[in-house]
Amino acid sequence: MEKELKVAALRNGTVIDHIPADKLYKVVSILHLDNCEQQITIGNNLDSAKVGKKGIIKISDRAFAEDETNKIALIAPNAKINIIRDYVVVEKRPLSLPSEIREIIQCGNPNCITNNQPVATKFHVIMHDEEIMLKCHYCEREVIRDKVKIK
Amino acid sequence: MGVWGQIMSNNSLVSIADYSKEEILAILDSAADFETNPNRKTLDGKVIATLFFEPSTRTRLSFETAVVRLGGSIIGFSDAATSSSSKGETLNDTIHMVSCYADAIVMRHPLEGAARYASEVAPVPIINAGDGANQHPSQTLLDLYSILKTQGTLENLTICLVGDLKYGRTVHSLIMAMSHFHPTFKFIAPDELKMPDEYKVFCRKKNIPFTEVNELNDNFNDADILYMTRVQKERFQDLMEYERVKNVYTLKNSMLENTKSNLRILHPLPRVTEIDPDVDSNEKAYYFRQAQNGLYVRQAIVSKLLKTT
Ligand SMILES: [Zn+2]
Numbered sequence: 001m002e003k004e005l006k007v008a009a010l011r012n013g014t015v016i017d018h019i020p021a022d023k024l025y026k027v028v029s030i031l032h033l034d035n036c037e038q039q040i041t042i043g044n045n046l047d048s049a050k051v052g053k054k055g056i057i058k059i060s061d062r063a064f065a066e067d068e069t070n071k072i073a074l075i076a077p078n079a080k081i082n083i084i085r086d087y088v089v090v091e092k093r094p095l096s097l098p099s100e101i102r103e104i105i106q107c108g109n110p111n112c113i114t115n116n117q118p119v120a121t122k123f124h125v126i127m128h129d130e131e132i133m134l135k136c137h138y139c140e141r142e143v144i145r146d147k148v149k150i151k
Numbered sequence: 152m153g154v155w156g157q158i159m160s161n162n163s164l165v166s167i168a169d170y171s172k173e174e175i176l177a178i179l180d181s182a183a184d185f186e187t188n189p190n191r192k193t194l195d196g197k198v199i200a201t202l203f204f205e206p207s208t209r210t211r212l213s214f215e216t217a218v219v220r221l222g223g224s225i226i227g228f229s230d231a232a233t234s235s236s237s238k239g240e241t242l243n244d245t246i247h248m249v250s251c252y253a254d255a256i257v258m259r260h261p262l263e264g265a266a267r268y269a270s271e272v273a274p275v276p277i278i279n280a281g282d283g284a285n286q287h288p289s290q291t292l293l294d295l296y297s298i299l300k301t302q303g304t305l306e307n308l309t310i311c312l313v314g315d316l317k318y319g320r321t322v323h324s325l326i327m328a329m330s331h332f333h334p335t336f337k338f339i340a341p342d343e344l345k346m347p348d349e350y351k352v353f354c355r356k357k358n359i360p361f362t363e364v365n366e367l368n369d370n371f372n373d374a375d376i377l378y379m380t381r382v383q384k385e386r387f388q389d390l391m392e393y394e395r396v397k398n399v400y401t402l403k404n405s406m407l408e409n410t411k412s413n414l415r416i417l418h419p420l421p422r423v424t425e426i427d428p429d430v431d432s433n434e435k436a437y438y439f440r441q442a443q444n445g446l447y448v449r450q451a452i453v454s455k456l457l458k459t460t
Contacts, residue, residue, distance in 0.1 A: 109263060111261070111262055111263050111283050111284070112262065112263050112264050113242070113260075113262045113263065113264035113265045113267075113268050113282075114264065116262050117241055117242050117243070117262070117268075118241060118243075119243075119264075119268050128349075128352060129352060136264065137264075137267065138263065138264025138265075138267050138268055139263035139264040139282075139283070139285055140166070140263070140264070140285055140286070141263075142349065
C-alpha cells in the first residue's frame with residue numbers, strides 16, 4: 001500500500017504529508033476535501049519515523065491559499081505541504097498559525113453567543129508563557145491549542 | 152460589511168479592554184463634570200433603547216435615569232419574556248429592528264459575547280450593560296470613578312479584592328482597567344474561589360505586584376481600597392464549606408480599627424452577608440455613593456458614544 005502511494009506520483013497539485021494518523025480526517029474536514037471535485041488520494045496509518053503512524057493526502061490540480069493551509073497548523077503543526085508542478089516540488093510551504101481563525105473552531109463555552117445563535121466563530125491566536133492559546137472573539141474565553149474543538 | 156462593522160464596533164462600548172488609558176481618563180473627567188450638573192438637555196430629541204434580555208433593575212434604572220436627566224427618551228424592554236426574542240427572533244434581527252428607532256442601544260444579555268456581536272451588526276452604538284459572565288464595562292468605569300474620587304488619584308494604590316475572585320467579573324475587569332495605573336493588589340479569597348491563573352499571568356506580564364491570602368481577618372491594614380464581592384452559595388459544591396466561608400468573609404466594623412484613614416470600602420451591590428450592616432455608618436463605607444456615581448459615569452458614556460459632549 002505504502003509503496004503504491006509513493007509510486008502514484010502527482011503531476012500537478014498539493015501533497016500534505018506527515019499528518020499524525022489521528023488528525024488525518026480533521027485535516028480532510030477543515031480543508032473541505034469531502035466536497036472536492038479533483039482526484040484525491042488519501043492514505044493513513046503509514047509507518048513514519050517522525051510521527052509513528054502518519055497520514056498523507058494528495059490532491060490533483062488544486063492549489064490552496066496560504067490562509068487555508070495555515071488552518072492545518074492548528075491541528076497538525078508538523079505536517080509538510082509540498083506544491084507539485086510537472087512532477088517537481090516547486091514549493092515547500094512552511095505552516096504558520098494565522099493570527100485569526102474563522103468558522104472552523106467551535107467555542108468550548110456553552111454560554112457563548114456562537115453556540116446559541118447563528119453567529120460564525122472567530123478566534124484570536126495569542127501566546128501565553130510559550131503556550132499557544134486561542135481566544136474567542138465573542139465570549140473572550142481562552143483555550144490551549146491542544147484542547148481546541150474543531151467543528 | 153467588514154469595514155462597516157469595524158467602524159461601528161469602534162463606536163460602541165463592549166469591554167473595558169477596548170478603552171485606552173486616555174479614553175478611560177476622559178470618561179472619568181466627563182463624569183466629574185456631569186456630577187456638578189447632571190440635568191441638562193444635551194440628549195434632547197435622542198432616543199435610547201434599553202434592551203434587557205435578562206432582568207437587572209439596578210443597572211437599567213441607572214442607565215435610564217442617566218438618559219432622562221439629559222433630556223433623552225427611552226424605549227425598550229426589561230426582560231426577555233416581553234421581547235420578540237421569546238418568539239425565537241435572533242439577536243441580529245432584534246438589533247436591526249431596534250436600530251430603526253433608536254440612536255443607541257444599551258443591552259444586557261445572558262449570553263457571553265452577545266454585546267460584541269451586536270456591535271458588529273448594529274448601525275448604531277451598542278453599550279454593553281453585561282453579557283453573561285463576561286463584561287460589564289460601565290460597572291468598571293464607575294468603580295474607577297469611585298476610586299479616583301475617594302483617593303484623588305488612580306496611581307500607585309494598594310487594592311484588596313475580597314470574596315469571589317474566581318467567578319466575579321467585576322474584579323477581573325477592575326484588574327485590567329487598573330493595570331494602567333501601577334497598582335498593588337492583594338487577592339483575599341477562599342481556596343474554592345481563588346483568582347484564576349490567567350489574571351495572575353496578566354499581572355506578572357504587566358509587572359503588577361500581588362499577594363494572595365485565604366483569610367479576611369486583618370489582611371487589609373495597608374489598603375487604600377477594599378473591594379468586596381458577593382460570595383454566592385451556588386458556587387460551592389460543599390455546603391459546609393460555604394457556611395464556614397460565609398462567616399469568615401463577613402466584614403465587620405471592628406475589623407476596620409487599624410486601617411488607613413483614606414481607606415474606602417467598595418462593593419458592586421447587592422450585598423448579602425459579606426458586609427455587616429454595622430459597617431454602613433462608618434465613613435469608610437462608600438458602596439452606596441459608589442452606586443450613585445454610576446449615574447454620572449453612564450451619562451459620560453452615553454454622551455461620548457453619541458458625541459453630544
Ligand atoms: Zn466563545
